[in-house]
Amino acid sequence: MQLFTPKQLMEYLARAEQPPLLLDVREPWEFDICHLDNAVLMPLGSLPNQLQHIDPEQEIVLICHHGVRSRHAGLFLAQHGFQRLINLEGGIDAWARDVDINMATY
Secondary structure (H helix, E strand, O other): OEEEOHHHHHHHHHHOOOOOEEEEOOOHHHHHHOOOOOOEEOOHHHHHHHHHHOOOOOOEEEEOOOOHHHHHHHHHHHHOOOOOEEEEOOHHHHHHHHOOOOOOOO
C-alpha cells in the first residue's frame, strides 16, 4: 500500500488519466461534514460485506479522518487480493489543512 500526502494526492489526481476510486471509510455523519468530490462512502464496518461492489483491478485511494481507519481498510483489502491501494496520510483532516483550507473540519 502506498502512502500519499494530501499534496501528493492532489497532484496525482490532477494528472491521472483514469481517476482512482476515492473510497471514504468514515461514518455517514463524518462524510456529511466534509468529503472529497466524487468520493464513495463505505464505512469501515461495512467493508467486509461490500467487497463484491469493488473492482479489485481498480486503483483505490482510501480516506478517513486521520489516516488510521483507512490504513486498516487498506490492510483488509490487501488480504483479499487488492493491490493498487493508496492511503491518504493524515486523512481528510490533513487535506483540509494542506490542500483545501475552506473545507469544513471536525
